[in-house]
């Protein structure tokens with residue numbers, strides 16, 4: 001489809017289109033991550049502690065999801081993993097075609113770091129490629145029931161990289177000042 005027909009299996013030269021796509025998805029994610037949205041996901045994480053919260057953020061705001069793992073009768077531990085509910089999963093699936101659709105999937109790590117874990121990476125990119133490369137992932141560290149750090153990850157070339165991070169002091173200010181509705 002493009003002109004770079006001669007691709008070596010090793011040391012593929014950086015493709016400027018990859019970097020442009022990366023910049024575009026970061027810009028789209030930051031655009032939907034208003035202070036109110038950031039405050040809302042922090043409150044969600046604290047409300048669900050010690051379980052993982054999850055949800056989506058689009059241009060129309062934050063949509064908290066039920067963590068379906070909680071409804072599994074304990075077979076899967078909602079304190080250690082998450083799964084979006086059906087409505088959120090549909091919204092995610094439709095988002096690639098919709099410029100106003102979901103741009104961020106968020107979830108919390110109760111008493112864990114704000115790091116996109118190996119488990120998270122495998123879920124988002126099961127065969128080493130993201131199912132939804134346009135989506136960014138927001139990870140909320142919730143330590144002892146209080147949000148302590150939030151990090152945003154985006155797909156770049158061949159891996160998820162951290163593109164933004166908020167520390168506890170900034171988050172407490174955002175939570176206090178954002179609209180609680």
Ligand SMILES: [Zn+2]
Pocket residue numbers: 107108109116117120139
């Ligand atoms: Zn995680």
